[in-house]
């Protein structure tokens with residue numbers, strides 16, 4: 001396994017889950033959000049999550065989930081990644097109620113956006129700095145967009161953190177060099193088309209991270 005944690009997200013087939021595990025991913029991610037090309041119904045999400053061994057974190061990516069959805073999904077995963085406009089108070093309540101490790105995506109376009117993470121310190125277990133998607137976009141993530149990584153150079157995140165947004169096998173080493181990210185998260189960058197993961201791209205991404 002790489003020194004730097006790797007999350008391969010938006011997996012939707014047994015073959016691509018296996019590719020992520022074979023590549024040494026520390027986390028595998030599954031999206032439940034109807035507008036996403038990676039959306040999985042709960043039974044399918046659960047079946048794929050079961051393929052991961054205990055040492056690999058199973059992550060559910062959710063957007064402003066209500067308690068009923070959390071109750072249905074949380075038993076199948078180790079980690080819930082909140083990828084919407086959830087407030088720090090709502091995040092803290094989710095963590096307390098469902099007892100899962102909680103990640104919060106922080107959408108970033110400018111330096112000022114980084115400050116939003118501070119309000120979540122103590123309420124969540126990890127901040128995931130991700131590129132902000134355009135106003136009115138269908139998706140709050142998973143669009144293969146990147147932000148200016150220099151914003152994170154020298155920045156001291158207020159909590160454990162990871163980097164997301166527009167990463168791929170060709171740029172991830174540079175992203176790690178600039179930001180010092182301890183965890184990298186990829187979805188679009190290991191796909192051949194939206195929602196279609198590519199086992200060779202997954203392998204290349206994991207390989208690129210392992211050289212860092």
Ligand SMILES: O=C(O)c1ccccc1N[C@@H]1O[C@H](COP(=O)(O)O)[C@@H](O)[C@H]1O
Pocket residue numbers: 009010029031033036037038061062063083130139140141142143144145164165166167185186187188189
């Ligand atoms: O992937 C999606 O469709 C998605 C839907 C709703 C919320 C988040 C989503 N994706 C997450 O966004 C980041 C960055 O993805 P990318 O590498 O830029 O495509 C990642 O955590 C995805 O899982």
